[in-house]
Amino acid sequence: MNNNQTVEKLKKMRLTAMAELHLQHVKNNQFNKLTADEYLAILTDHEWEDRQNKKINRLLTQANFRQKASVAEVSYTEARNLDKNMYNRLGTLDFILKKENIILTGASGVGKSFLAQALGHQACLMGFRVYYTSTARLLARFKLSKVDGTYIRELKKLLKVDLLIMDDFGLQAFDSHAREALMDIIDDRFNQTATIVSSQIPVSAWYDIIGEGTIADAILDRLVNSSHRIDLKGESLRKGILKNE
Incomplete structure (x- = not known):
């Protein structure tokens, strides 16, 4: 698996927060103890929270x-x-x-x-x-x-x-x-x-x-x-x- 390609594909799909967290885990070798389901859940939650925070900040600015x-x-x-x-x-x-x-x-x-x-x-x-x-x-x-x-x-x-x-x-x-x-x-x-x-x-x-x-x-x-x-x-x-x- 080419992690650099994976990160770039995530970014192109505008999954930036997920890409950054995945890259961090790859560098620190933090995902070996996790199952595929657990790792995917962590990445998904991180992307979701990042988008929610950006949405709230956007709403506050527009208000x-x-x-x-x-x-x-x-x-x-x-x-x-x-x-x-x-x-x-x-x-x-x-x-x-x-x-x-x-x-x-x-x-x-x-x-x-x-x-x-x-x-x-x-x-x-x-x-x-x-x-x-x-x-x-x-x-x-x-x-x-x-x-x-x-x-x-x-x-x-x-x-x-x-x-x-x-x-x-x-x-x-x-x-x-x-x-x-x-x-x-x-x-x-x-x-x-x-x-x-x-x-x-x-x-x-x-x-x-x-x-x-x-x-x-x-x-x-x-x-x-x-x-x-x-x-x-x-x-x-x-x-x-x-x-x-």
């Missing part, structure tokens, strides 16, 4: 997260008004499988973005496609796509995302273009995929912020009804960070 966040790092102090059992249930990602939405509200700095991105990070680890963006940036992108003729393509691209995270909802006024884009995005994703929206503004004020009663009704009906709601309380977490610096 465009603003900060590193994980479910394990979430604080459940009483002042935050964050139900640990509820958030842990959300952390199972069952809401993604059920195509449900999450709405996070609270004052600036209370950790809405962190909670949303922690769930997004968990989703990436489980192989889901995630995209994080500020609402204003997303709607501006869709406004430009109207001009260059890629609007429908952008909608289709976004529909392929299992979990869309729209941060800072309502910080900028909605013009007719923004309302139309938001309506199309929410309507396309309704009962098809999951969405997380975070906002400093209470849900009760969203109707007036969106404007155009008929469109606002349609958006809120699809986005808010039957969504999981978290209303965070307490002081800004950034104050504590500044004090420690």
